[in-house]
Amino acid sequence: MTEQLNNVQESISLAFSALAAERAAVAATNANGAAPHIPAQLFPRLGTYLLRNGMVTREQLDHALAYQKAQKAEGKDVRLGQTLVDLELVTRTDLDRVIMEQMIELQNALQQSNRVLEHRVAERTAELQEALTKLMELNQHKINFISNISHELLTPLAKIKGFSIMLADQALGDINEDQHKALHTVNRSVLSLEQLIKDLIRFASTARGEIKVDLRPTDLQKVYKELYQDFVAKAQREQLTLSLDLSPDFPAIKADAEKLNWALHQFLDNAIKFTKPNGRVILGGRTNGTHALLYVEDTGIGIPDDRISELFVPFHQLDGSSTRHFGGTGLGLAFAKRLVQAHNSDIELESKVDVGTRFSFLLPLA
Ligand SMILES: Nc1ncnc2c1ncn2[C@@H]1O[C@H](COP(=O)(O)OP(=O)(O)OP(=O)(O)O)[C@@H](O)[C@H]1O
Ligand SMILES: [Mg+2]
Known part of the structure; x- marks a missing residue:
């Protein structure tokens, strides 16, 4: 019986600690200042309980506590309830009853506490949901803004482009060698600005929802040749070798x-x-009979392992400083990832700093 009693008292202590821990947790999440629960108010300790119910006097309790302390000093770990029984201040029957009552009170206190906690969780969930909705709205505004401003930029740019081409072609009168060079630079800048704006428009139009892809048998040779035409001049300007690595009889892919x-x-x-x-840049493809592995490989600056997770974050560049050497908006890879995922594939990346990088992904053969 004594052992049982000790066990019950231990359980109550444990439950008491659990309530205290819960109080700490609730206090930590209690951002709006509502009064937290105090377990001691919900559930008094045994001594207080006996005192409150007139079952012991203050003196008797102090005496029992002092006795218990002295026993502890002798290495005997006796519970207060047992001490009160030993000192014949409380009968065992009364103690059992009190402990039972305490258990019931404790259970009620825990239930009440759970209800409060559940209510708070529901409140926080609603707040988080609201914050998420606001964030999504903001994101939508951002995308709309990008889309609108990009379209607005294209119109005057088309005029700049048209007139600078006319000037360069001497359609508006003769120009000298220096003016020709200057116009050439203007034209190149206009083209890269135009490309940038088109990327923004594409990004915004695909960021609004799922990218729809029309998967059909596709001749990879044709796609690669077009890309080669688009990039060969730029590669030459940068003194790079751009090459295609694709067998002439490469099978059609589904894309x-x-x-x-x-x-x-x-x-x-x-x-x-x-x-x-x-350096070298290779646009290549391999096939294993069921799939094609498409890759772009370079002998460039490489990407440190610990920064790979940042690459696909929109508007993020590894060198985002104002003194950065490379241009761009940090949209390219975020966009490419969505496009590849729309093909039910995923981008693989291998890279070594100062050695080079290889982006690849798999697509099924048609
Ligand atoms: N082949 C690569 N070699 C080294 N670093 C790369 C390579 N490709 C991407 N990165 C790094 O990843 C970052 C993000 O690339 P991403 O294409 O998204 O943006 P960007 O090229 O900087 O700008 P944008 O593509 O919008 O013109 C780059 O800024 C660069 O730091
Ligand atoms: Mg890019």
């Missing part, structure tokens, strides 16, 4: 040719941008 072109466009643009003069 959306336009969106595949957009994705590879981003990889190639990066490969050329992040590779120093005299």
Whole structure:
């Protein structure tokens, strides 16, 4: 019986500690200042309980506590209830009854506490849900803004482009050698600005929802040749060798040719941008009979392992400083990832700093 009693008292102590821990947790989440629960108020300790119910006097309790302390000093760990029984201040029957009552009170206190906690959790969930909705709205505003501003930028840019081409072609009168060079630079800048704006428009239009792909048998040779045409001049300007590595009888793949072109466009643009003069960029493909592995490989600056997770975050560049050497908005890979995922595939990346990088992904053969 004594052992049972001790066990019950131990359980109550444990429950008491659990309540205290819960109080700490609730206090920590109690951001709006509502009064937290105090377990001692919900559930008094045994001595207080006996005192409150007139079952012992203050003197008797102090005496029992002092006795218990002295026993402890002698290495005997006796519970207060047992001490009160030993000192014949409380009968065992009364003690049993009191402990039972305490258990019931404790259970009620825990239930009440749980209800409060559940209520708080529901409140916090609603707050988080509201914050999420606001964030999604904000994101939508951002995308709309990008889309609108990009379209607005394209119109005047088209005029700048048209007139600078006319000027360069001397359609508006003769120009000298220096003016020709200057216009050439203007034209190149206009083209890259136009490309950037088109990327923004594509990103915004695909960021609004799922990217729809029209998967059809696609001739990879054709896609690669177009990309080669788009990039060869730029590679030459950067003194890089751009080459295709694809067997002439490469089988058709299942893809959306336009969106595949957009994705590879981003990889190639990066490969050329992040590779120093005299380096190499390869656009290649391999097949294993069921799938094609498409890859863009460079001998560029590489990407440190611990920064790979940052690459696909929209508007994020590894060198985001104002003194950064490379241009861009940090959208390319985020966009490419969505395009590749729309093809039910995922981008693989191998990279070594100062050695080079290889982006690849698998697509099924048609
Ligand atoms: N081939 C690569 N070699 C080294 N670093 C790369 C390579 N490709 C991407 N990165 C790193 O990943 C970052 C994100 O690339 P991403 O294409 O998303 O943006 P960006 O090229 O900087 O800008 P944008 O593509 O919008 O013009 C780059 O800024 C660069 O730090
Ligand atoms: Mg890029």
